[in-house]
Amino acid sequence: MSAPTPPEFNESKPNGGNSLEEDVNAQYAGLEFHYVYLMVCAFLVWLIIPGIGFLYSGLARRRSSLSLLFQSFAVAGVVCFQWMFWGYSLAYSRTANAFIGDLANFGLKNVVAAPSPGSVLLPEIVFCLYQMLFCVCTVVLVSGGSFERGRILPSLIFSFCWATIVYCPIACWTWNANGxxxxLPSLDFAGGGPVHIASGWSALAYAFVLGKRVHKGEKLHGKPHNTTLVFIGTVFIWFGWFGFNGGSALNASVRSMMAAFNTNTAASFGVLGWVLVDYIRSRGKFSLVGACSGAIAGLVGITPAAGFVSVWIAALIGFLTGAICSSCKNVDQWLRIDEGMDVFKLHGIGGMVGSFLTGVFAQKWVSALDGASIYEGALDGVGVQVGRQLAEICAIASYSFTVTCILLYAFKFIPFMHLRVTEEAEMIGLDLDQFMDEQIGDWSILEQHSLQGVSHPSSPQTSSEGVGEKSA
Known part of the structure; x- marks a missing residue:
């Protein structure tokens, strides 16, 4: 029995047809499993958003943890609006040039039932939702660069602007057929460049422009306040990444299944790579936060390569990325930039490592598992692919860091858009400064009394800084 013929995009029906006059589902008869699979993957990707919120909240000090949970959802709201307004069109319009799309799909015009620009097997509305969640995850990662000292309102407006002038152009370069x-081609299966390199370098720029945190009378943030939240956040992220990588083939082929297997493999070996370096460095001690960081590093490293490499190479990529990121323990001190959430270490450095190794190890037999794509790397004799990957790394890193710095410095000249909270607000914590008191609870009030030197009969004897551990 022959496979159903995929539909073709019809310029006379840019929205896929008039649903009042025809059955727009008929063109996908026999292909429903592809877009149902992608919808499930989209639901999984959504879990990464609260996962990042939990992770960041657990890594931060208690008095600023609520702000990071809030930002994960608030950013999702802002970016959803941006994507519907013009973000999708700027990234994926069919009439885009080599650098950015036009406004052909402004306001999601005609984004309904037509075959998507990413895959003719998907209605465009499914493709649009899936890619929107990628953008949300990326912007939430960037927000980690402002933790414990960035004002929330300017951060949300910055999120809209950053998604527009940084993420959308880079997504267009990488994934739009005109990019x-x-x-070139550079090989980026699921977002090593647009998601990880861009977010890592942009978070570094955010931290650079804001400057170092104030820490009068106390040690600068060195330990997470809640390792359980860190663990839970990592679980959400790991689980969501099956959809992040597994769906990026944009079909339900064997290649998608390979990408999902590679995702778990790289995360597992990332744990081993990071923990091994930690174990050697600490002379026989383990770190839960280190293991969580290793899992994320492995996920980041395999993201650009998931649909291009075999399972054992995925294991190697995960292990190397975990070990390299763990070895960069002092990167903040080397750069003299206070980026305490390790976004640059995990996503910037991890993304660059993964993109480079994709050029080295990409195998054509793996990319051909979907029956359509054939891409090769140095392992198959195409050594020039390494140079193409380096071009991608340099272009995305330099563009995202430079444009993010310019954007943030511009905010300083806009009334009421100053990026940083006052020194007093930073010392008492963003939760008390930026949120209504009744939402925070007694614990942060007690901590405020402690910072101001006010004793309280029911206050705990241990400080929030003593709970948990800090990854390398």
Whole structure:
């Protein structure tokens, strides 16, 4: 029995047809499993958003943990609006140039039932939702660069602007059929460049522009206040990443299944790579937060390579990325930039490592598992692919860091858009400064009394800084 013929995009029906006059589902008859699978993957990707919130909240000091949970959802709201307004069109319009899309799909015009620009097997509305969640995850990662000292309102407005002038152009370069990196071609299966390199370098820029945190009378943030939240956040992220990588083939082929297997493999070996370096460095001690960081590093490293490599190479990529990121323990001190959430270490450095190794290890037999794509790396004799990957790394890193710095410095000249809280607000914590008191609870009130030197009969004897551990 022959497979159903995929539909073709019809310029006379850019929205896929008039649902009042025809059955727009008929064109996908026999292909429903592809877009149902992608919808399930989209639901999994959504879990990464609260996962990042939990992770960041657990890593921060208690008095600023609520602000990071809030930002994960608030950013999701802002970016959803941005994507519907013009973000999707700027990234994926069919009439885009090599650098950025036009406004052909402004306000999601005609984004309904037509075959999507990413895959003719998907209605465009499914593709749009899936890619929107990628953008949300990326912007939430960037917000980690402002933790414990960034004002929330300017951060949300910055999120809209950053998604527009940084993420959307880079997504267009990488994944739009007209993009210059797409046609180079650089190999980026699920977002090593647009998601990880861009977010890592942009978070570094955010931390650089804000400056170092104030820490009068106390040690600068060195330990997470709640390792349980860190663990739970990592679980959400790991689980959500099955959809992040597994769905990026944009079909339900064997290649998608390989990408999902590679995702788990790289995360597992990332744990081993990070923990091994930690164990050697600490002379026989383990770290739960280190294991969580290793899992995320492995996930980041395999993201660009998931649909291009075999399972044992995925294991190697995960292990190397975990070990390299763990070895960069003092990168903040080397750069003299206070980026305490390790976004640059895990996503910036991890993304660059993964993108480079994709050029080395990409195998054509793996990419051909979906019956359509054939891409090769140095392992298959195409050594020039390493150079193409380096071009992608340099272009995305330099663009995201430079444009993010310019954007943030511009905010300083806009009334009421100053990026940083006052020194007093930073010392008492963002939760008390930026949120209604009744939402915070007694614990943060007690901590405020402690910071101001006020004793309280029911206050705990241990400080929030003594709970948990800090990854390398």
């Amino acid at each position: 210059w990196l797409y046609n």
